[in-house]
Amino acid sequence: MRVAVIGAGVIGLSSALCIHQQYHSLVPSLQLEVYADCYTPGTTSDGAAGLWQPYVSDHGNLQETLWNKETFDHLLGHLGSPAAQEMGLFLLSGYNLFTQPVPDPSWRNIVLGFRNLTPKELELFPGYSYGWFNTALMLECRSYLPWLTNKLMQRGVKFFHKKVESFQEMFAQGVDVVINCTGIRAGELQPDPELQPGRGQIIKVLAPWVKHFIITHSTQSGIYNSPYIIPGSEFTVLGGVNQRGNWSEENSAQDHKTIWESCCRLLPSLQKAKVVQEWSGLRPTRPRVRLERETIAHGHRRAEVIHNYGHGGFGITIHWGCAMAAARLLGSILQEKQLARPRQPRL
Amino acid sequence: MAAPKVAVVGAGVVGLSTALCIVEACPGCSVAVLSDQFSPNTTSDVAAGMLIPHTYPGTAIHVQKQWFKETFTYLFAISNSAEASESGIHLVSGWQIFKNTPKEESPFWSDVVLGFRPMSKAELQKFPQHQFGQAFTTLKCDCPPYLLWLEKRLKAAGVQMYTRKVSDLWELHSEYNIVVNCAGIGAHHLVGDEKLLPIRGQVVEVHAPWVKNFIRDGDGSTYIYPGIHRVTLGGTREKENWSLSPDPDTTKDIFDRCCSLEPSLQGAQAVKVKVGLRPSRQSVRLNREVLRQGGVKLLVVHNYGHGAGGFSVHRGTAKEAARLVGECIAALQGSSSRAKL
Numbered sequence: 001m002r003v004a005v006i007g008a009g010v011i012g013l014s015s016a017l018c019i020h021q022q023y024h025s026l027v028p029s030l031q032l033e034v035y036a037d038c039y040t041p042g043t044t045s046d047g048a049a050g051l052w053q054p055y056v057s058d059h060g061n062l063q064e065t066l067w068n069k070e071t072f073d074h075l076l077g078h079l080g081s082p083a084a085q086e087m088g089l090f091l092l093s094g095y096n097l098f099t100q101p102v103p104d105p106s107w108r109n110i111v112l113g114f115r116n117l118t119p120k121e122l123e124l125f126p127g128y129s130y131g132w133f134n135t136a137l138m139l140e141c142r143s144y145l146p147w148l149t150n151k152l153m154q155r156g157v158k159f160f161h162k163k164v165e166s167f168q169e170m171f172a173q174g175v176d177v178v179i180n181c182t183g184i185r186a187g188e189l190q191p192d193p194e195l196q197p198g199r200g201q202i203i204k205v206l207a208p209w210v211k212h213f214i215i216t217h218s219t220q221s222g223i224y225n226s227p228y229i230i231p232g233s234e235f236t237v238l239g240g241v242n243q244r245g246n247w248s249e250e251n252s253a254q255d256h257k258t259i260w261e262s263c264c265r266l267l268p269s270l271q272k273a274k275v276v277q278e279w280s281g282l283r284p285t286r287p288r289v290r291l292e293r294e295t296i297a298h299g300h301r302r303a304e305v306i307h308n309y310g311h312g313g314f315g316i317t318i319h320w321g322c323a324m325a326a327a328r329l330l331g332s333i334l335q336e337k338q339l340a341r342p343r344q345p346r347l
Numbered sequence: 348m349a350a351p352k353v354a355v356v357g358a359g360v361v362g363l364s365t366a367l368c369i370v371e372a373c374p375g376c377s378v379a380v381l382s383d384q385f386s387p388n389t390t391s392d393v394a395a396g397m398l399i400p401h402t403y404p405g406t407a408i409h410v411q412k413q414w415f416k417e418t419f420t421y422l423f424a425i426s427n428s429a430e431a432s433e434s435g436i437h438l439v440s441g442w443q444i445f446k447n448t449p450k451e452e453s454p455f456w457s458d459v460v461l462g463f464r465p466m467s468k469a470e471l472q473k474f475p476q477h478q479f480g481q482a483f484t485t486l487k488c489d490c491p492p493y494l495l496w497l498e499k500r501l502k503a504a505g506v507q508m509y510t511r512k513v514s515d516l517w518e519l520h521s522e523y524n525i526v527v528n529c530a531g532i533g534a535h536h537l538v539g540d541e542k543l544l545p546i547r548g549q550v551v552e553v554h555a556p557w558v559k560n561f562i563r564d565g566d567g568s569t570y571i572y573p574g575i576h577r578v579t580l581g582g583t584r585e586k587e588n589w590s591l592s593p594d595p596d597t598t599k600d601i602f603d604r605c606c607s608l609e610p611s612l613q614g615a616q617a618v619k620v621k622v623g624l625r626p627s628r629q630s631v632r633l634n635r636e637v638l639r640q641g642g643v644k645l646l647v648v649h650n651y652g653h654g655a656g657g658f659s660v661h662r663g664t665a666k667e668a669a670r671l672v673g674e675c676i677a678a679l680q681g682s683s684s685r686a687k688l
Contacts, residue, residue: 079473079611080473080610081610082610082613082614084610084611085557085611085614086614088557090557090558090559090611091559091560092559092560093440093441093484093559093560112467112469112470113464113466113467113469113470113482115462115464117462118461118462120461121461121462121484124427133440133462133484135440135470135560138557207432208556208575208576209431209432209435209437209489209575210437211437211438211439211440211559211560211573212438212440212559231559233556233557234556268427268428268429268431269426269427269428269429269430269431269432269437271429272429272431272432272433273432
């Protein structure tokens with residue numbers, strides 16, 4: 001039973017680990033492989049600051065809220081373990097700022113210590129009249145992806161550095177199930193007009209005195225189109241751009257200026273921060289995550305694809321819940337295949 | 348009379364901030380700082396510099412609260428400016444946890460710090476041995492940066508700094524009109540204050556940049572305070588122990604206690620072990636005194652004995668000391684004009 005994961009960002013690697021953890025002992029013939037033309041530190045996931053935080057409105061998508069919660073609880077459980085530091089996992093507290101009162105988010109009871117900001121705290125942020133404080137998690141992919149990779153290699157999962165051109169290419173090689181974790185480039189394997197880039201640009205600075213995340217929100221600009229500051233274990237990420245439909249991965253001088261000026265206005269101490277790096281990436285934005293099975297005819301066989309892409313700006317936030325869901329979908333496939341086990345050996 | 352000459356003895360956080368307050372309040376004065384130690388070798392350099400007040404049994408609570416509030420407000424403004432990184436002042440959030448619920452669930456300073464509230468059940472799950480906790484956001488003054496920043500501002504204001512051991516305040520009477528005694532633990536010998544005793548504290552500074560929240564056991568014995576570059580792990584409270592030598596068994600014990608609160612510290616590399624002697628007293632000595640010998644007098648203002656709470660109240664007590672210096676100057680001017688008649 002050959003299962004190929006395409007994509008080695010946070011979604012691909014976590015799906016692979018989840019699948020291996022659940023099925024390797026139940027299905028002795030399980031052969032798990034990862035295919036990608038891009039590995040850490042070059043994936044979209046690597047550019048993300050790594051803060052666990054869903055969007056402020058879930059648009060009634062309860063399923064995604066549940067996956068977010070599963071991810072948070074799973075990570076929280078790992079916090080006290082020796083692996084936490086290797087994983088790049090740690091607690092981080094901070095502020096969400098608004099220019100007017102907003103309803104509490106779906107995740108208010110998932111994070112720790114969620115509360116509204118006091119008037120004195122709001123004095124820190126002129127121009128913002130309402131906000132939240134809570135403690136959430138950081139999961140830095142520059143540590144997490146290598147950690148996942150190690151876990152997978154220890155388990156004998158094989159990695160291939162190649163660009164997969166089509167699902168058929170995999171099936172022709174004898175792969176039974178493809179887990180499609182191709183993120184923003186999923187459209188290259190199968191057109192998906194709902195999948196659009198949400199271009200982001202970030203400036204990485206040295207500002208170790210910053211101990212809180214600060215995320216501003218503007219109803220007109222839309223999510224992540226408003227300045228944000230997220231301190232990591234080594235660098236602090238400054239951002240605030242989310243351009244729909246922009247496929248450019250080149251850093252823009254204009255965006256740099258916008259981000260730098262707006263973040264310095266938000267946190268004056270940043271004026272003395274040293275810029276270390278600039279990066280642009282494309283959030284794989286979709287009205288909802290595509291997490292579903294698709295049966296594809298391949299000659300006489302029925303080959304299966306499990307799609308797991310379109311996580312927008314909340315991939316890290318939702319990844320484990322989606323990995324578990326993808327594993328469950330594989331479970332049903334495995335179940336069905338056992339019922340329809342071929343009598344003759346494969347030629 | 349000529350510009351009053353003021354000597355501040357001591358260059359820790361209290362000495363330097365007092366000198367600065369004097370410069371701000373009495374622009375006509377000539378101010379000098381005299382100390383046998385400057386940063387990074389003062390007691391203040393060992394402290395994590397967290398703004399979490401210590402309660403002085405001998406001082407009225409409303410006075411302590413006023414000192415804390417003034418200090419907090421002053422530092423808050425700097426932390427929110429472009430000078431924040433140079434000054435070492437930054438906001439930090441975290442938890443104070445208790446194995447047993449304290450009698451007083453809200454301390455006197457709970458409305459001065461930001462966002463003070465009891466910890467939720469979910470937050471307490473991180474600390475299975477503790478049944479109650481408080482979450483809040485406060486300020487931290489990293490040393491040496493804060494002391495160096497104060498020194499820079501003093502120098503810009505024309506204050507001279509002298510490395511000099513003062514053995515007796517009287518030895519300054521011919522050079523200065525007013526002496527401000529901010530000698531900290533040094534006051535025990537300098538002015539013979541036997542009620543001022545050291546409470547020895549050892550800390551371990553580690554490299555653990557993923558620790559962004561502070562954790563403090565409410566009994567004060569164990570704490571984890573993330574600074575700009577290092578995390579301070581503590582501590583000890585050894586009464587009347589004058590030893591400044593780090594003890595390796597103590598280091599291990601501090602590390603173990605901190606790891607039980609924050610397991611990820613097991614992966615942290617220790618960078619430095621430090622020892623400081625908290626200049627402890629029932630109350631901060633903040634008053635004026637006139638020393639006389641023959642027909643000569645020396646006006647003294649005392650500002651020492653801040654114990655474990657130096658950083659928390661330094662600016663408030665410095666301002667009060669500067670006010671007392673102002674009274675001394677008025678007294679000098681009064682007597683000098685009387686002498687003219």
